[in-house]
Amino acid sequence: MDKTMDNVTAEGAVYFIFGATGDLARRKLFPALYSLYREGKLGDRFAIVGLARRPRTVEQFRNDVHESIREFCRYKPEEGAGWREFAERFTYHSLDIGNVEGMRRLSEATQELERRYEIPGNRLFYLALAPDLFGTVSRTLRDGGMLDSRGWHRLVIEKPFGYDYPSAERLNEEIRQVFREDEVFRIDHYLGKEMVQNIEVIRFANAFFEPLWNNNHIANVQITLAETVGVEERGAYYNKSGALRDMVQNHMLQMLTMIAMEPPSRFDPEDIRDEKVKVLRSIRTFASGDEVRRRVVRGQYTEGFAKGKPIPGYRQEDSVPADSTTETFFAARLFVDNFRWAGVPFYVRTGKRLPVKSTEIVIEFKNVPNNVLFARKQDLQPNLLVIRVNPMEGIYIKTNTKKPGNDMTIQPVAMEFCQSCLVGINTPEAYERLLHDAGRGDSTYFTRWDELAAAWQLVDPIAAAWRESPDDLAFYPAGTWGPEGAEDLLRQDGFRWWPVNGQEEDNVIWVTNSRT
Numbered sequence: 001m002d003k004t005m006d007n008v009t010a011e012g013a014v015y016f017i018f019g020a021t022g023d024l025a026r027r028k029l030f031p032a033l034y035s036l037y038r039e040g041k042l043g044d045r046f047a048i049v050g051l052a053r054r055p056r057t058v059e060q061f062r063n064d065v066h067e068s069i070r071e072f073c074r075y076k077p078e079e080g081a082g083w084r085e086f087a088e089r090f091t092y093h094s095l096d097i098g099n100v101e102g103m104r105r106l107s108e109a110t111q112e113l114e115r116r117y118e119i120p121g122n123r124l125f126y127l128a129l130a131p132d133l134f135g136t137v138s139r140t141l142r143d144g145g146m147l148d149s150r151g152w153h154r155l156v157i158e159k160p161f162g163y164d165y166p167s168a169e170r171l172n173e174e175i176r177q178v179f180r181e182d183e184v185f186r187i188d189h190y191l192g193k194e195m196v197q198n199i200e201v202i203r204f205a206n207a208f209f210e211p212l213w214n215n216n217h218i219a220n221v222q223i224t225l226a227e228t229v230g231v232e233e234r235g236a237y238y239n240k241s242g243a244l245r246d247m248v249q250n251h252m253l254q255m256l257t258m259i260a261m262e263p264p265s266r267f268d269p270e271d272i273r274d275e276k277v278k279v280l281r282s283i284r285t286f287a288s289g290d291e292v293r294r295r296v297v298r299g300q301y302t303e304g305f306a307k308g309k310p311i312p313g314y315r316q317e318d319s320v321p322a323d324s325t326t327e328t329f330f331a332a333r334l335f336v337d338n339f340r341w342a343g344v345p346f347y348v349r350t351g352k353r354l355p356v357k358s359t360e361i362v363i364e365f366k367n368v369p370n371n372v373l374f375a376r377k378q379d380l381q382p383n384l385l386v387i388r389v390n391p392m393e394g395i396y397i398k399t400n401t402k403k404p405g406n407d408m409t410i411q412p413v414a415m416e417f418c419q420s421c422l423v424g425i426n427t428p429e430a431y432e433r434l435l436h437d438a439g440r441g442d443s444t445y446f447t448r449w450d451e452l453a454a455a456w457q458l459v460d461p462i463a464a465a466w467r468e469s470p471d472d473l474a475f476y477p478a479g480t481w482g483p484e485g486a487e488d489l490l491r492q493d494g495f496r497w498w499p500v501n502g503q504e505e506d507n508v509i510w511v512t513n514s515r516t
């Protein structure tokens with residue numbers, strides 16, 4: 001990490017959390033701030049201002065923060081003076097975000113905080129709010145004088161960034177009337193995950209992967225983001241969004257770009273993001289509804305079972321219409337049409353109510369030529385490199401070895417480095433990393449506007465084709481791996497989905513630190 005960026009945190013900042021009484025603040029943001037504080041990453045000069053409409057005294061707010069940290073943080077709150085020192089940095093303002101006068105008062109209170117803690121006017125605005133408020137907040141911040149301080153100003157925002165390309169563009173234009181692109185930090189929390197960040201190291205720091213990372217040696221790439229949960233209390237949001245907008249347009253495509261991008265000329269946020277945009281622009285587009293039908297499978301879960309218990313179908317969930325055609329499962333066969341990847345299918349799938357919670361990326365290598373030694377061996381399995389993103393973190397490689405004995409029997413061996421088994425739960429959370437990066441001004445793991453635009457332009461034709469043929473939806477019982485069509489996407493190329501979540505076939509020997 002560039003030293004000058006580290007110093008920015010040491011200079012200090014005021015962190016403004018809009019939506020401070022909401023779920024995201026409670027579950028993720030306060031715990032992340034506390035972990036950063038405990039690790040000395042906030043420096044000495046910081047203050048945190050909670051903002052929401054609801055009236056709350058500062059004391060009540062500090063109690064809420066304490067409660068949230070006790071429940072969700074990987075560090076337990078210190079007792080006595082230790083806690084008080086942290087808590088006194090928190091203040092709360094009840095604010096109507098459209099009210100410029102209110103913002104002016106906030107601006108005066110902020111100057112007072114900056115004087116007290118010797119903070120040089122750096123201000124980070126985290127909008128844990130519905131996106132249709134982003135434009136209003138940006139304008140009131142400007143008109144209320146909040147952007148007049150001498151330090152830096154950064155806006156951190158959460159998805160969904162629009163519903164399609166035109167709405168995303170409108171949203172972006174509203175924000176850009178106030179903030180420059182380099183002041184906007186768009187969160188995709190998958191980019192904050194340890195193993196997603198590790199992809200760069202695995203690829204670019206290993207002599208035995210880098211030379212093989214192309215269509216001469218890789219047969220296909222499989223990205224699975226499986227969830228066991230349904231839509232819970234988010235039915236109203238999810239029904240408008242579906243898996244395509246909720247997961248594919250952002251998390252899935254971000255993982256794909258990290259796997260497929262060219263080595264950047266420098267490890268600099270802009271160079272890295274330039275390479276990612278090139279990948280997004282190289283993904284083969286969907287020219288017709290027919291092509292969408294051939295290369296994409298969409299499904300919706302019906303009643304089924306999870307851990308032996310019956311669970312309702314999607315259409316029976318709260319706030320979901322009984323005739324909804326929203327997809328809860330998505331699978332596709334994508335191609336990155338550039339020199340490195342021409343001809344290599346990238347299979348992606350994601351869904352709710354699948355049998356396991358697991359995000360994994362499988363790189364399947366091409367088989368060795370069928371030479372004399374192996375001509376009689378039908379069961380030679382391809383080498384795999386598997387990156388385990390979530391909830392288990394680590395990597396494993398699957399190789400072939402000879403079974404001891406006189407006949408030439410081949411034994412597949414999976415050698416695993418289970419990172420989460422080693423460091424346990426004490427690794428930083430995605431939000432922790434991302435808040436820290438935003439505080440330092442490192443935008444590497446945030447989505448730039450052109451990435452976002454390219455991602456929408458890729459998925460919009462899929463959504464359009466589905467609108468034309470709403471009946472083109474397959475169903476799968478909750479607790480299964482989605483519609484059969486998802487298997488066919490690979491079968492037509494002579495491949496299959498590899499099991500995820502360590503559920504490897506019986507004949508594989510595991511060498512792993514997870515079972516020691």
Ligand code: BG6
Pocket residue numbers: 227246359390
């Ligand atoms: C969110 C989606 O972005 O990611 C949710 O809106 C989804 O629907 C979640 O459940 C998954 O994140 P994770 O980190 O639990 O895999």
